[in-house]
Amino acid sequence: METVIFKFGTRDLFTKEYCSQVKSAENITTYLHANAVEVETDEAARVVNRLQVACLQGNRFSVSARLFILALGGIETPRLLLLSRQRQSTGLGNQHDLVGRFFMEHxxxxxxxxxxxxxxxxxxxxxxxxxxxxxxxxxxxxxxxxxxxxxxxxxxxxxxxxxxxxxxxxxxxxxxxxxxxxxxxxxxxxxxxxxxxxxxxxxxxxxxxxxxxxxxxPNPNSRVTLSHEQDRLGQNRVQLDWQxxxxxxxxxxxxxxxxxxxxxxxxxxxxxxQLRDETPPPGLHGGYHHMGTTRMHNDPKQGVVDADSRVHGTANLYVAGPSVFPTGGYANPVLTIVALALRLADHVKMRMKEGA
Ligand SMILES: Cc1cc2nc3c(=O)[nH]c(=O)nc-3n(C[C@H](O)[C@H](O)[C@H](O)COP(=O)(O)OP(=O)(O)OC[C@H]3O[C@@H](n4cnc5c(N)ncnc54)[C@H](O)[C@@H]3O)c2cc1C
Known part of the structure; x- marks a missing residue:
């Protein structure tokens, strides 16, 4: 047995300091209240061309780029992939029925x-x-x-x-x-x-x-799927079967x-x-740590993204966030999310230099 030390950061860093850096950066354009509703690809579902965006007021537009990174959280990221089924009927990156599976909490x-x-x-x-x-x-x-x-x-x-x-x-x-x-x-x-x-x-x-x-x-039956209900944008809502x-x-x-x-x-x-048997004890709850739903694995049959966080089978679609965690550990997720985001940023910089 050992003592482990938990460190806590200040929320202001994310809600104030980084926000003002993003606002003042000349090479970043931020669209608020804009919902990504579909990832569009070429016919082979290999190259992502555009992201379709819809707003609740009714206007719609699309975004084109050389590389795309989805960072929508551990529930909405698999949802968007499952909703993007123009070229792959079961959802983008879901050729092995893995998107949304392995949902884990703490x-x-x-x-x-x-x-x-x-x-x-x-x-x-x-x-x-x-x-x-x-x-x-x-x-x-x-x-x-x-x-x-x-x-x-x-x-x-x-x-x-x-x-x-x-x-x-x-x-x-x-x-x-x-x-x-x-x-x-x-x-x-x-x-x-x-x-x-x-x-x-x-x-x-x-x-x-x-x-x-x-x-x-990590349990494949613990999963996020699309429900038949639709939201105000006509998109299928998610349903969560957390096991x-x-x-x-x-x-x-x-x-x-x-x-x-x-x-x-x-x-x-x-x-x-005080745990009497293998049934979950009363009062058990999660920590709002939604992990595993686009898990990372080198083998496309075992993971949705590869070691670079790129969606298997695509050339230019990446995922950032706790959905790429293959296992959950016991630590709060943000430090690992940030570490993986920095790692992904280095990879993206390299690809942009190579002329991706
Ligand atoms: C109350 C609470 C306390 C927490 N405390 C801690 C803690 O102490 N330590 C810790 O490590 N973790 C904590 N967590 C968990 C932590 O906040 C999450 O793990 C982390 O925020 C996930 O980061 P993310 O960037 O992947 O997703 P998010 O922070 O959820 O960001 C995703 C963003 O994408 C946006 N989005 C979603 N869908 C779409 C779409 N279709 N189009 C456009 N935008 C979209 C969302 O609005 C959101 O802004 C806490 C969570 C909660 C709720």
Missing amino acids: LHFWSGIYLPPRPDFFRSTALYNTIHTVQQVPIIGKLALTEPVLRREKLLSQNVQLIPSLMSNTFLYPPLPSQDPVSVVRNAYRRVRRVTGRLLNRQGIRVFQLANMTEQI ITPLDIRSAIRTQEIMGEELQRAGLGRLYI
């Missing part, structure tokens, strides 16, 4: 309770409790398993945030699921302990609740078991796992 849920060995333990956990600013960068510490352990155990990656809380002691005596006579007696005893504990210790116990953020297995597999939850349970063993071995208290 699963957020409460996974357990960590009871430290002593109350004064909380004095030494400030790194994990709140966000600190170090050299003007907001940071917080979280717990994760090391890469060798993940590989050995074949686990999905995840991190755990420690949230200090006051809790009733009921988590120490959870009911046993079994109905055999011994369990019935033990359950009666546990019920008494829960009730007396609640009465005698009204203030609760100081613990950490464990907030999980976990990777999902969470038992493997996603099983991986979280095993991670908790390993973390619990590590804490106990080091004399740092006990971890009470």
Whole structure:
């Protein structure tokens, strides 16, 4: 187990500083409230010629360019490819039925309770409790398993945030699921302990609740498709079938078991796992991190874009954004999105120099 540091950037960089740079750049023209509705190609669906654009007020126009980059987010990017079916009836770049598949999120849920060995333990956990600013960068510490352990155990990656809380002691005596006579007696005893504990210790116990953020297995059945409903521009809306597999939850349970063993071995208290089986726990939600729907792979049968982020089978159509992630990891996606965008920008510069 290791401590991982999460760094947070300031939103102003994207909403103010970069906006004004884009506004003042002489070689950028920005059209707002303009919706790309179709990517048009030559007959072989190889070279993109134009992007059709429609506005809600009714005007329509097209944009021609030598290279095109779609950066519409993890849901709208596959939607536009699926909608661009003039030359390929199943959608542009969808010759292997991959566009929109492998939709992944980061699963957020409460996974357990960590009871430290002593109350004064909380004095030494400030790194994990709140966000600190170090050299003007907001940071917080979280717990994760090391890469060798993940590989050995074949686990999905995840991190755990420690949230200090006051809790009733009921988590120490959870009911046993079994109905055999011994369990019935033990359950009666546990019920008494829960009730007396609640009465005698009204203030609760100081613990950490464990907030999980976990990777999902890339699953082709978790997907974005077009619905029959249409929007105001006459375009098919998207429908999302986001699937969470038992493997996603099983991986979280095993991670908790390993973390619990590590804490106990080091004399740092006990971890009470609250994931009972492989069904998604109540309250599980995503993080608005929409990934995987135009995944990157060198083989066109396994990915929509190649290692340069170019849509397989096309000469001049690229994708930027989290839809190209082949796996989700546990980290918030923006840093990786920006890194891949810079990498793509270098590639585009090179192609433009070559006279693309
Ligand atoms: C509330 C919230 C909090 C978040 N917090 C974090 C965080 O702390 N850290 C982190 O890493 N990530 C965070 N995320 C996720 C992060 O915002 C996204 O992963 C990221 O913005 C995706 O970037 P993108 O450029 O691919 O897509 P987007 O930022 O979604 O940009 C796509 C753009 O394309 C436009 N568009 C879509 N379709 C069309 C079309 N047909 N024609 C023209 N334009 C179109 C959209 O209007 C949008 O402006 C958060 C998301 C939300 C919603």
